[in-house]
Amino acid sequence: MKFKQLILILLLTGCLAFLSADDLRLDIIFTNDVHGGIDRAAATFINPDFPPMLGGGGVAATIIKNVRALSDGKNRDNLLLDAGDFFQGHPIGTVTKGKAIIEYMNEVKYDAMTLGNHDFDLGEKTLEDALALVQFPILSSNIVRISTNQPPYYVRPYIIVERMGVRIAIIGFTTSDTEKMSFPENIKDLDFTDEKDALNKYVSIVKNQEKADIVIVLGHAGLPYDPELTYKSRYDATGKSLLENRYASWGWDSQELAHEVKGIDLIIGGHMHKGFGQPWIDPITQTMAIQGYAYGSNIGWFTLKIDPVTKTVSGYETPAIQEGMMITLFEDEFIPDPQISEQIAAQQAIAEKGMDEVVGVAGVYLSRTNVDAQSLMGNTITDAMRAEVNADFAFLNLGGIRADIKTGPVTYRQIFDVMPFDNQIVSFTCTGEFLKRIIETRVEGSRHGLVVSGCEVVYSKKRPNYDRVTSLRIGGEPWDPNKIYRCATTDFLMQGNAGLTLLTQVPEDQITYHMINLRDAIVHYFQKNSPVKTKIDNRWKRDDNAQPSPEILRAKANVN
Numbered sequence: 278m279k280f281k282q283l284i285l286i287l288l289l290t291g292c293l294a295f296l297s298a299d300d301l302r303l304d305i306i307f308t309n310d311v312h313g314g315i316d317r318a319a320a321t322f323i324n325p326d327f328p329p330m331l332g333g334g335g336v337a338a339t340i341i342k343n344v345r346a347l348s349d350g351k352n353r354d355n356l357l358l359d360a361g362d363f364f365q366g367h368p369i370g371t372v373t374k375g376k377a378i379i380e381y382m383n384e385v386k387y388d389a390m391t392l393g394n395h396d397f398d399l400g401e402k403t404l405e406d407a408l409a410l411v412q413f414p415i416l417s418s419n420i421v422r423i424s425t426n427q428p429p430y431y432v433r434p435y436i437i438v439e440r441m442g443v444r445i446a447i448i449g450f451t452t453s454d455t456e457k458m459s460f461p462e463n464i465k466d467l468d469f470t471d472e473k474d475a476l477n478k479y480v481s482i483v484k485n486q487e488k489a490d491i492v493i494v495l496g497h498a499g500l501p502y503d504p505e506l507t508y509k510s511r512y513d514a515t516g517k518s519l520l521e522n523r524y525a526s527w528g529w530d531s532q533e534l535a536h537e538v539k540g541i542d543l544i545i546g547g548h549m550h551k552g553f554g555q556p557w558i559d560p561i562t563q564t565m566a567i568q569g570y571a572y573g574s575n576i577g578w579f580t581l582k583i584d585p586v587t588k589t590v591s592g593y594e595t596p597a598i599q600e601g602m603m604i605t606l607f608e609d610e611f612i613p614d615p616q617i618s619e620q621i622a623a624q625q626a627i628a629e630k631g632m633d634e635v636v637g638v639a640g641v642y643l644s645r646t647n648v649d650a651q652s653l654m655g656n657t658i659t660d661a662m663r664a665e666v667n668a669d670f671a672f673l674n675l676g677g678i679r680a681d682i683k684t685g686p687v688t689y690r691q692i693f694d695v696m697p698f699d700n701q702i703v704s705f706t707c708t709g710e711f712l713k714r715i716i717e718t719r720v721e722g723s724r725h726g727l728v729v730s731g732c733e734v735v736y737s738k739k740r741p742n743y744d745r746v747t748s749l750r751i752g753g754e755p756w757d758p759n760k761i762y763r764c765a766t767t768d769f770l771m772q773g774n775a776g777l778t779l780l781t782q783v784p785e786d787q788i789t790y791h792m793i794n795l796r797d798a799i800v801h802y803f804q805k806n807s808p809v810k811t812k813i814d815n816r817w818k819r820d821d822n823a824q825p826s827p828e829i830l831r832a833k834a835n836v837n
């Protein structure tokens with residue numbers, strides 16, 4: 278709908294301040310997980326064959342300006358906030374190392390931003406260089422420099438802003454999962470402390486010392502995909518935890534923090550790449566949690582109603598009937614801001630030079646949708662990894678693939694969309710016994726496997742952890758626990774991420790750093806093998822009735 282139509286809906290539903298003068302209104306405009314998506318982009322997630330165009334930062338700027346135009350500073354005002362992962366993903370973000378995104382955020386005048394785990398992907402120094410340009414506060418209450426036991430100079434735990442005579446505290450945090458999802462070298466002097474502890478500390482400070490009326494948390498952590506169902510699995514009707522031992526090796530999410538930390542009015546989150554049209558509200562604390570989608574596909578608009586006497590939250594409003602607070606940045610519905618669009622286009626032209634060059638052909642639609650740890654896109658990538666370094670076995674984590682490639686000519690841009698992060702291929706030699714341990718690690722508990730190439734795996738979930746692989750063939754031959762195999766993976770996994778901490782045990786003299794970007798390996802594979810017609814094959818199979826093969830039984834007998 279056009280912006281005028283949106284305003285009409287607001288008028289009809291009584292959402293404008295002058296139609297309900299009893300409450301103050303704070304318009305919160307928010308983004309999360311932009312991943313560099315300020316450029317125009319085709320909305321293939323809506324229609325892969327005839328996608329509508331998203332206007333990126335140009336359309337977002339138009340919406341921001343029009344929402345701000347509603348403010349009078351007395352009865353209605355606004356905030357523009359971002360929940361992290363601001364630059365890694367689109368070429369304009371990655372190639373400019375975040376600087377183009379910060380320049381855009383300065384231009385539209387963000388009020389604050391927190392940091393996400395992917396903001397450290399190119400190292401802390403690269404992040405610092407981008408943040409040197411920033412003209413608004415960067416918030417995170419749980420990042421501490423190990424060498425000084427103080428926050429890094431570029432973040433502060435919270436800010437206090439005043440709108441309409443109301444003191445508003447904005448506290449930031451970064452998911453503690455960053456330590457498990459980043460290269461150790463990139464965050465070697467940083468500690469991402471417990472989010473719940475940090476928020477308990479700073480909520481108390483802003484309420485008791487700073488006398489804040491409203492507390493907003495801006496955090497890089499998200500709601501579960503099904504908040505209601507997940508809440509019922511976590512807490513009973515009184516709010517008491519149903520979990521004797523929370524799986525605490527992962528960070529707290531927005532739902533848990535909304536329930537566990539008292540005194541928060543609103544949490545603005547992200548990290549999960551799933552948007553919600555309406556807030557999730559904790560039934561005990563009444564804390565609201567909101568978040569949007571990713572890659573610059575939408576902007577959020579959420580209005581807090583505030584009682585002017587008590588200066589407490591009295592309710593909320595969302596601007597649209599169908600989308601709620603989620604406004605998709607359709608270019609044919611909102612006129613992009615011409616100045617902002619021109620600036621972005623100039624940066625984009627530099628960053629994307631040569632990206633539309635055709636590098637090969639996809640003979641089938643290469644989907645990233647996983648079925649029993651296989652997908653056509655995943656199989657293609659691991660096949661490319663194995664071929665690039667002549668390995669016996671290649672593997673990749675299930676979540677490392679970010680886009681599909683449709684049938685037809687394939688450009689470098691499409692491959693960038695599939696693999697937007699700068700992972701490098703690493704190979705190492707190991708025994709067959711160690712190779713099997715890698716696979717066993719990824720099928721223990723509730724894990725669902727790895728994207729693999731060069732092997733045929735059968736496993737049973739009915740068997741004990743680390744004894745679930747019932748059959749294993751490498752290169753078409755029966756697995757040999759004593760044979761030395763060459764394995765290919767990424768530097769991200771080699772650092773022990775995605776639960777593969779055992780990879781840190783591989784001696785350095787057995788590791789080869791090829792200095793080959795995984796994107797380039799995929800390009801090479803298309804150049805050499807087009808048309809690429811990858812299939813779902815017998816490389817990975819779950820069979821809960823499977824019995825161990827002779828070679829597996831022999832290996833167990835030798836161990837025992």
